[in-house]
Amino acid sequence: MSVEIVDGATILCFVEDEEAFSVCVSDLFAQLDTNKDGVLSYAEMVKELQRLRVLETHFGVDVKRDPEEVARVYESMFVQFDHDLDGRVDLEEFKEETKQIMLAMADGLGSLPLQMALEHDSLLMKAVQRQS
Numbered sequence: 001m002s003v004e005i006v007d008g009a010t011i012l013c014f015v016e017d018e019e020a021f022s023v024c025v026s027d028l029f030a031q032l033d034t035n036k037d038g039v040l041s042y043a044e045m046v047k048e049l050q051r052l053r054v055l056e057t058h059f060g061v062d063v064k065r066d067p068e069e070v071a072r073v074y075e076s077m078f079v080q081f082d083h084d085l086d087g088r089v090d091l092e093e094f095k096e097e098t099k100q101i102m103l104a105m106a107d108g109l110g111s112l113p114l115q116m117a118l119e120h121d122s123l124l125m126k127a128v129q130r131q132s
């Protein structure tokens, strides 16, 4: 973990470079697919949803407050990824929805830089490294 300054432009710049973004997301997908069956289950996804910090930044939920509420939000987010509702998230679904989330985060951040604690192999960290 390290603390980095992130703003909307950092994220946008990363997402808009489609080739680089696609490679990073595919890498991440492969890492998350711990049983290597080519799709992500709910359990495999939850870890990444936590790391993306979407609850704090996108949904404004205090993750420490109410575990049941958090679980509900994660479930609804999983469904959001699972476009064809077959209970699994494939690479295309993952890529498309990750892009939407990153764009929404960029939108939420706007031009106001924010300090965030980022894990070294997270997408946000890749966005920051890309910019520097």
Ligand SMILES: [Ca+2]
Pocket (backbone or CB within 6 Å): 032, 033, 034, 035, 036, 037, 038, 039, 040, 041, 044
């Ligand atoms: Ca899997």
Ligand SMILES: [Ca+2]
Pocket (backbone or CB within 6 Å): 081, 082, 083, 084, 085, 086, 087, 088, 089, 090, 093
């Ligand atoms: Ca699916």
